[in-house]
Amino acid sequence: MSHKLPQTGDMNPNDFRQYGHQIVDWIADYLTHPEQYPVLSRSQPGEIKSQLPATPPAQPETMDRILADFENILLPGVTHWNHPSFFAYFGITGSMPGILGEMLMAALNVNAMLWKTSPAATELEDVALDWLRQMLGLPAGLDGVIMDTASISSMIAIAAAREALDLDVRRQGLAGRADLPRLRLYVSDQTHSSVEKGAITLGLGQENVVKIPSNAEFQMQVDALETAVQSDIAAGYRPFFVCATVGTTSTTSIDPVSEIAAIAQKHNLWLHVDGAYGGMAAIVPEMRGVLDGAEEADSIVVNPHKWLFTPIDLSVFYTRHPGVVKRAFSLVPDYLRTAEGDAAAVKNLMDYGVQLGRRFRALKLWMVIRTYGQDGLAARLREHIRLGQQFANWVDAASNFERLAPTPFSTVCFRACPDSVPETALNELNEQLMTAVNETGEIYLSHTNLSGKFTLRLAIGNIRTAERHVAHAWALLQETLTGLQQP
């Protein structure tokens, strides 16, 4: 088949058809047997780069050659998030209907900045996010907008809270103003780093992000929050924002959202609930309680790309105050004015955040929800939680391992602690254990640090993870530990 291109214009449609089919078949095979690859890439730093030409091709190259390089050069440098034994970080996982959605999104290639530039993109976003809101059991009156990542969603939340202060920050900014106090945000010592990064970005300062200590179960200590807010007020600071997390990154602990909401209300703080991972569990009817208190939130983030089988990226930002978000971000130059926008007859998504350009992301979420159905999605999350609990039970029953945190969802924090090894050597042992099991290419775990303890994390979120994968991980950990302890 010819790869000759017309002088102007795109690839030959017949070539597209041929290679498109070939790639679809490759994807079907790949997702049927992701275990054929080592889960963690064995590539060394610089190894991929050294195999690629340092200068761009002047002339067209064939898709055959490009796809051959994809398989031979790039694929060995891929860490396989699709591998059912990817247990690191949070195992974000796409799904086949999500991939079909991405294909259509890429083909349409709309920029949904304005309602007018693709009404369906804006209106489907409203519909799909309202479906998700209902599935999560969140109250009506929450307005949803799709963001790319939870990092951006949380930054938008802080920016909206800053705007809500009515300190004329949008116009005057924060610098060089004698009338402004230092503005303080409250998180726990377990809150995701992106909230702190958002505060840094917004010019609020890392030292104004107050990290409230968590209790033995890694939940924010509400008394300490109250004390910190009061003492900051006494010291002349202006507290304005608190983040409660449902499913923290290290241990997936759940902050006492209702109690935090009461303090937020008392002191007029914007309450942001970070449910990027754990919030999604509320889709499972018997888990709905994990979002208790979130109905009081000013804003909430949940990530369908994390635990709802939607390809990255798709984060959902809900707020009860869309007007405040718009006040913080809307800026409409002449060339982006439309009759519908001027008449406030439509929602123009560019008004709700930093980015002007935006993909038709609602499409993939809508296709995922419809393909699985609410009950089907709940069944999959329920199974992940069951597998996580089972692994936790195995750890608890073993004399040479211990759990280091409660397991409210599907992520288990644990470590090896054989009697023969003193406490002072356990961190090194567990780091060796993690490195050793990851080097097998059979599983991939990541770690965290809990009260100074090097902690292994096994996070189950992949749509293809079944009991046998979790059982194999457990067997491999035991076997590898035994190997490490032999002289």
Added chain:
Amino acid sequence: MSHKLPQTGDMNPNDFRQYGHQIVDWIADYLTHPEQYPVLSRSQPGEIKSQLPATPPAQPETMDRILADFENILLPGVTHWNHPSFFAYFGITGSMPGILGEMLMAALNVNAMLWKTSPAATELEDVALDWLRQMLGLPAGLDGVIMDTASISSMIAIAAAREALDLDVRRQGLAGRADLPRLRLYVSDQTHSSVEKGAITLGLGQENVVKIPSNAEFQMQVDALETAVQSDIAAGYRPFFVCATVGTTSTTSIDPVSEIAAIAQKHNLWLHVDGAYGGMAAIVPEMRGVLDGAEEADSIVVNPHKWLFTPIDLSVFYTRHPGVVKRAFSLVPDYLRTAEGDAAAVKNLMDYGVQLGRRFRALKLWMVIRTYGQDGLAARLREHIRLGQQFANWVDAASNFERLAPTPFSTVCFRACPDSVPETALNELNEQLMTAVNETGEIYLSHTNLSGKFTLRLAIGNIRTAERHVAHAWALLQETLTGLQQP
């Protein structure tokens, strides 16, 4: 074919194969005949939404049904950015190799936050962005990072400039500090609104974004910049950032980058060059001069998703100061530490911006560059510029139309100005003309405001736009104008 799903796990791979092929064929047909649809959606506000169920499905639905709804309900609500007569805004356009790239990205679904979580994603990004740098004729020593949009790239630039001030902003923030002056940024009255939005977001304040007037050709007036900086210094402000644009949004004017660079150097301002649209023209050898002066920049943004046939989203941020960007944004909690990162042996992309999650975007850019080759891409941009110049000549030769700005690239600013209509009625006439031609569904133009004049914009950037489309637009404008003038 069955749509029955296993209790846990993804769609049936055979179903994926079938529907994947079907969607590939649909895309091939769609991109062969995008003219079969009205370019601007005729959907009315709320029309799409009203056809979609208000509650999510409890049970799985078939892909047949989902795809039928896509075609019957959603597609009429799509504005077709792929239509060769989409001349509005900037006609961003994907391409078939870019779509194939998106398919592979969606399938792999890696989060390239760390080198380790997919070495190929990080290393291919370095390679592809260095290819692009060479194609643009930019000097070595520029480090590139892929961002989602130019809005984010420009915000990152301002944040890096703020960090470079060494005012301890990262730690202390901007608010409530007696030691900080107001920080001032300089743009022209033609600079894209996203720079202003970035400054608002970063807490710098809209009133500290100083809009330097542009000259009759819509280029920043360098003398006015010098005067503004000096008078701000005298008034106790701290100037720190200036944005020069290569291809402004309204008229695609080119700021005098070298002269602005000299002022930036004199006053120690961070020079950011926004070449999101126009910078890409430097790929055409005889257009390379458009980036003259950009070699002096501290940061540069160019958007392959705008005018390099790469599906949205993919913006490229280049900087000579990657260390400063890292200082502004790097924040590494325990759970994201890796041995390679600690040893500074690799680049972890999460360190260079706000977002933690990031897609394997380099793949699509690499596939586009290889499929067309540097010469092939230059040929396509050259043809767009030729078509733009031709349309400009038609306008210039017509007695009832006039051009309202120079045409350095492929975007023409013009209006109807028939002798019979007084100046005071021209804005209304041109707005009517735009609405009327857009309502035909045959072409889509947007507008801007130039010195109070309602200005039509015809922007050529679509890979499928050929001379006949531009000629038809011109004929349609003439014909419609005649119709509007008849009593």
